[in-house]
Amino acid sequence: MKVAREPVVQAGLKLLNEVGLEGLTLRGIAAELGVKAPSLYWRFKSKQDLIDEMATEVLAGLVPGLVNDGPPKGWRAGCLNFSLALRAALLRYRDGARMVGGSHMRDGSLYQPMERILEAFQGEGIAPSDATACLGTVYSYVIGFTLEQQAVLSPTGERDPRYALEAREQRVDAERFPLTRSIGADLFDGYDERFERGVRMIVDGFAASLARPDQRPK
Missing domain, CATH: 1.10.357.10 (Tetracycline Repressor, domain 2)
Structure with a gap:
């Protein structure tokens, strides 16, 4: 399932406040959105890619x-x-x-x-x-x-x-x-x-x- 950019970025910012930059992961963001982690990789190639967004x-x-x-x-x-x-x-x-x-x-x-x-x-x-x-x-x-x-x-x-x-x-x-x-x-x-x-x-x-x-x- 493809996930739009905006929900992922907003979930990342929310999770950032909870776990900090070191604890931020694509897997954690996927869990926050209720999707599987691989569904995020078609849009974000890496954690840094998401951080840039x-x-x-x-x-x-x-x-x-x-x-x-x-x-x-x-x-x-x-x-x-x-x-x-x-x-x-x-x-x-x-x-x-x-x-x-x-x-x-x-x-x-x-x-x-x-x-x-x-x-x-x-x-x-x-x-x-x-x-x-x-x-x-x-x-x-x-x-x-x-x-x-x-x-x-x-x-x-x-x-x-x-x-x-x-x-x-x-x-x-x-x-x-x-x-x-x-x-x-x-x-x-x-x-x-x-x-x-x-x-x-x-x-x-x-x-x-x-x-x-x-x-x-x-």
């Missing part, structure tokens, strides 16, 4: 919000809005950042909002190559930041015992590494504030590099 579905969900808000009010606002929307989408799913990072997108759904952001760069005289360098850095930052956050906190906000602040303080020698020991709370708390601050630092740094020809992205 799931990642595409997650990123496609960004489009309505980014487009319906109208053109970004400048490239800085465009970068911030994109980063916030992407992080929120990744956090909706257990291992969301691991799933999306490195996956192959199956359609061009993100091209429309991306075009609007690039137009905002262009409107301020910034070349596409420079704009791409900035957006690529922001995208990588979002994936990496969210990956680390999801390693520490569960989808329900519970902290992995390995990252308990008390345990870290015991591991780090206060006499030898006083500064390192003091930043524990900064590393594993206040994620929302730290995330936005990081994006603004990237954007500000990019803007400063444009003012210095020797520092411009190649």
Whole structure:
């Protein structure tokens, strides 16, 4: 029996929240749908093939919000809005950042909002190559930041015992590494504030590099 793409992808995203990326299997998804596993292989050749489709579905969900808000009010606002929307989408799913990072997108759904952001760069005289360098850095930052956050906190906000602040303080020698020991709370708390601050630092740094020809992205 052939199974349509959409039910399989939705079942995969549901199961992802229950078992995580490592526990996700085509056999488990087939059981969730009430079909036999071989019926999925005619559509998805491998687990990675399915993950690519799931990642595409997650990123496609960004489009309505980014487009319906109208053109970004400048490239800085465009970068911030994109980063916030992407992080929120990744956090909706257990291992969301691991799933999306490195996956192959199956359609061009993100091209429309991306075009609007690039137009905002262009409107301020910034070349596409420079704009791409900035957006690529922001995208990588979002994936990496969210990956680390999801390693520490569960989808329900519970902290992995390995990252308990008390345990870290015991591991780090206060006499030898006083500064390192003091930043524990900064590393594993206040994620929302730290995330936005990081994006603004990237954007500000990019803007400063444009003012210095020797520092411009190649």
